[in-house]
Amino acid sequence: MKTSIRWVLKILMVLTFTSGFIYGAAPNHSDHFSNVPSSMLAKANPYSGHPQAVLAGKKLFDHHCSACHGRGAEGSGRAPSLKGDVIQYTAPGAILWFLKKGDLKHSMPAWSQLPEPTLWQIVTYLKTLP
Amino acid sequence: MFLEFLRGFFETLPRPSFAGHQNRRAGHLRRAALLAAFLVLTRPVRGDDPYFVTYSHHMEEPGNLEVGFNPSFAKPKGGNSFLGTLTEYEYGTRAWWTTEFYLEGAAVRNEGSAFTGYRIENRIRPLAGSHWINPVFYFEFEDINAANKSLKEVVGFDSQSDLAEPVSEARQEKERELELKLILGSDFKGWNLSENFVAERNLTHEPWEFGYAVGASRPLALEASPEECTFCRENFRVGLEMYGGLGDAHHFTARGTSHYLAPMVSWELPGGVTLRLSPGFGLTPHSVRTVLRVGVSYEIQDFGRKVRKLLH
Structure with a gap:
């Protein structure tokens, strides 16, 4: 019995260290959009310019993102501002890709549980930010 | 006011x-x-998956605390009807690490009620990014007694006769167990598909016991509506889960084990509270015929930081 507990503890240690290495290799903030697959870069936002999608995106942003990024996406101590050039000059497909995969090392959750149309609505809202 | x-x-x-x-x-x-x-006063936000037994690869958002109350109602053959309660506190320690604490109790008709133990679990998502299949490692220590009726998982040769045992006798039997799960999850076109492989061992004796849980769920609408609403389709999620035992290290088998099939629905209210309902149906003679599960949960945003602020 003691042997099997020892084995379990060994496995736990290996898993912990392995996950540490994987996260150690994760890109930093400046590299967020550097590895976007070309298929995602080419994706067009089906909701681009839809006022209803902007409103829906704002509602979703308030529910899921504002706690970290601030009510008006101005940023907080926990997450950066989403206003300004980075979002405006990044392809919509790249933002969608980043929302889906997150940046777990830097506390950005992966939002893959939200359906793609919902994520596009968030992207549509983000693109309206000044 | x-x-x-x-x-x-x-x-x-x-x-x-x-x-x-x-x-x-x-x-x-x-x-x-x-x-x-x-x-x-903290404004709660929406919950996620509608499952009661199956875990998905979705982690709690970092710093958030989800509080849930999940009672189960059933009547085992040869025993009294019972209410098994499970109160859960789920905290997002990191985006890749979720910690959860459970308190459990049971109330049995004509027998009284009892506190049946606690569990502590950690879930770790080892791979960054989103993949076709996303693995999560689950480690749990539980200190419960045999009167526990939360039916949080089904492993080994768990059967309805275990649930029919009188509370006064069952609560004397301690079960300190280590539970490991491999959780695999995928999201595709609004669907979530999750598979869990469970291995559990009593730390004092008995061989490893095995079990499984699989689930699929989807929101009724994939697009969000522009305004806050109560009865919009996007607020409802429907799904199906199946779970059961797979014997133990000596007899790895589905024979003589209990299995359940449970449709479910969850409803996210605009205030942030999520309600869930799932009637589960036993598929073998060893299973309880029907288990009705109800869940109420809400998530407190940025809990960790606010508590730290409050205490300093």
Whole structure:
């Protein structure tokens, strides 16, 4: 019995260290959009310019993102501002890709549980930010 | 009105100082009152998966606390009907690490009620990014007794006869167990597909026991509506889960084990509370014929940081 507990503890240690290495290799903030697959870069936002999608995106942003990024996406101590050039000059497909995969090392959750149309609505809202 | 009442209440509490023991106690009281008010007033946000037994690869958002209450109702053959309760506190330690604490109890008709134990679990998502299949490692320690009726998982040769055992006798039997799960999850076109492989071992004796849980769920609408609404399709999620035992290390088999099939629906209310309902149906003679599960949960945003602020 003691042997099997020892084995379990060994496995736990290996898993912990392995996950540490994987996260150690994760890109930093400046590299967020550097590895976007070309298929995602080419994706067009089906909701681009839809006022209803902007409103829906704002509602979703308030529910899921504002706690970290601030009510008006101005940023907080926990997450950066989403206003300004980075979002405006990044392809919509790249933002969608980043929302889906997150940046777990830097506390950005992966939002893959939200359906793609919902994520596009968030992207549509983000693109309206000044 | 309520806010004003609270403000007035806090003003009546003495402020903490280092002057003496009494003042220190008053300080603690004030902090406790502030924490209670914080829990009441913090705006909750939406919950996620509708599953009761199956875990998906979705982690709790970092710093958030989800509080849930999940009672199960059933009547095993040859036993009294019971209510098994499971109160859960799920905290997002990191984006890749979720910690959860459970308190459990049981109330059995004509037999009374009992506290049946606690569990602590950690879930770790080892791979960054989103993949076709996303693995999560689950480690749990549980200190429960045999009167536990939460049916949080089904492993080994668990059967309805275990649930029919009188509470007074069953609560004497301690079960300190280690539970490991491999959780695999995928999201595709709004669907979530999750598979869990369970291995559980009593730390004092008995071989490893195995089990499984699989689930699929989807929101009724993939697009969000522009305004806040109560009965919109996007607020409802439907799904199906199946779970059961797979014998133990000596007899790895599905024979003589119990299995359940459970459709479910969850409803996210605009205030942030999520309600879930799932009637489960036993598929083998060893399973309870019907298990009705109900869940109420809400998530408190940024809980960790706010508590730290409050206490400093």
